[in-house]
Amino acid sequence: MSAVKISDRLTVASQPDRETLAGVARQGFAAVINNRPDGEDTSQLDNASERALLGQAGLAYGFIPVTGTTITAADIQAFQQATSGAKGPVYAHCRSGTRSLTLHVLGEVLDGRMKPGEVAAFGRSHGFDLSGAVDWLARQAARVPQVTGFHEPRTGSIQYVVSDPGTRRCAIIDPVYDFDEKSGATATHEADQILAHVAREGLTVEWILDTHPHADHFSAASYLKEKTGAPMGIGRHVTAVQRLWQTIYNWPELRTDGSQWDRLFDDGDGFRIGDLEGRVMFSPGHTLASVTYVVGDAAFVHDTVFMPDSGTARADFPGGSASALWRSIQAILALPDQTRLYTGHDYEPGGRAPKWESTVAEQKRANSHLAGMTEESFVALRQARDHTLPMPKLILHALQVNIRGGRLPDPEANGRRYLKFPLDGLGAAVW
Known part of the structure; x- marks a missing residue:
């Protein structure tokens, strides 16, 4: 020693x-x-x-x-x-x-x-x-794009700034709007930290992107659009999620055409961050609307795969599918082996420090939900595991905000905003 x-x-x-x-x-x-x-x-x-x-x-x-x-x-x-x-x-x-x-x-x-x-x-x-x-x-x-991750410990969420070093243009992916369910308090600490990074690095925000309507945190997309003027984007199938949750919330006045965003991406669509070309992969399974953003050698895979020691994302939310998730993951793993994969969450298994970057090669070699698995065995594993998981504590709070692009409920006559959610609306959930 x-x-x-x-x-x-x-x-x-x-x-x-x-x-x-x-x-x-x-x-x-x-x-x-x-x-x-x-x-x-x-x-x-x-x-x-x-x-x-x-x-x-x-x-x-x-x-x-x-x-x-x-x-x-x-x-x-x-x-x-x-x-x-x-x-x-x-x-x-x-x-x-x-x-x-x-x-x-x-x-x-x-x-x-x-x-x-x-x-x-x-x-x-x-x-x-x-x-x-x-x-x-x-x-x-030598890496392009440059990627900075911001870990939000309350929900284990990872937010990203993806930038082109040549033009100093960037995109913000999956930003968090702070919410405390115990007090009902909201804040913009996380989003302001991202804005401070953007200012410090001399970046211009070109896109504000969500990979899907999140079930465990509010999206800060709308707030960041107000601050930067950058357009908001999400996958086109968000409209299916809107229709699903319109029924769950009994919310007939909700617009379900995706018009809350500036751009609805289809599978294969392209976009630009400065001189960098990005493309969109439709990646359903965790939700009906999930997409992966691929920019250079970096792919933002949201809640499909986590770090190799944490496995894969659940597929039991309304509209989820373990079979669809398997197919989405296989498409991601078909990217070149050295592609950097950036996950949407990390829950620090074993008490280790938070991590959020892996590669296709690492996932194929070391992810216990994927290595040596078939679609049939993966679906069986995923469904058995999902049956033991309680719903995220903010799912009913967050979805009504996130299917409107992160916009909080409109103020009522007394100037206050109110959330609404159904009792017993999600069936036989694990407590």
Whole structure:
């Protein structure tokens, strides 16, 4: 076992045993970050055991599992937050310490405190080969479009800004409008964070896109249109969702022609973000109206597949279909293996840090709902799992907003807005 002090704030180490971890607190460390996925070898402590041991010792613990070839911006961001938020020195480990140091130096470069050309020498000075970090930076610099994800922890939603570095034009995908169901309070914290990013990066918003009418959060599309003047878009089959929920809500005055949006996309339609060409794939199954947006080597797959350790999306909402979801996923997995896939949600299984980027190759290799599955076995797995899931707590609140493009209900005579939803409107739901 070896540990290398990188700074007063950070020490990186190879895989510690129980005795070593038990002694970390006595050495003055305040937090431990585990960067090693479970199951890499039989001798390592797993995440649950390490978390329990460190909890007994009173240390903070972060689980940010990565492999050398699958590090993403989300992992780097999580590592930075875990180290900066610790109440003292941090002890980060993986098999050898290389992945932990890689996450650290990538964060230093992205934040401007280190130059890319300094990375290799910095690694050598501490006894590490950081050629993987150098390669990561080169790949990242060449990627088009540029994608920034924003994780919203209340609902596990991921929002995206997708930009063309040449023209500084961008699209916002699946933005969240804050809503607290306990108090009825609304706010625009998430959307304003996106607007601040757009301003900071000198971007012009060209599109505001939703992949589908969301069941677990309000869409901020309408609010962002007011702020930016950019057009709103969604898949054309939103009209079928409108008709379905018009009946559920007993809402005869609802317009069900999709006119709440500026553009209704058909399967195969194209659009532009600056000089970048985007196209639309109709991806039903999770909902009747779900679409995937493909821009360059990036695909925004909403609630079809999650990260490989989380499987796939449910298909039991009104209008959902596990068979349709399987076919939609197969179309996505037919994209080139290195296509970046950006999911719509992450629920942090095992307590790991949030992640949202994978590749087609990773999904085919490692997603337990997909690898080695047939349509028949997938449908059986998906239906059995869906029968155990309660409905999202905001489904009845959110749909009446989102089938109007994220517009809140109109104020009534007293100036207040009111939501309306049916009792026993969704049949025999799991409590």
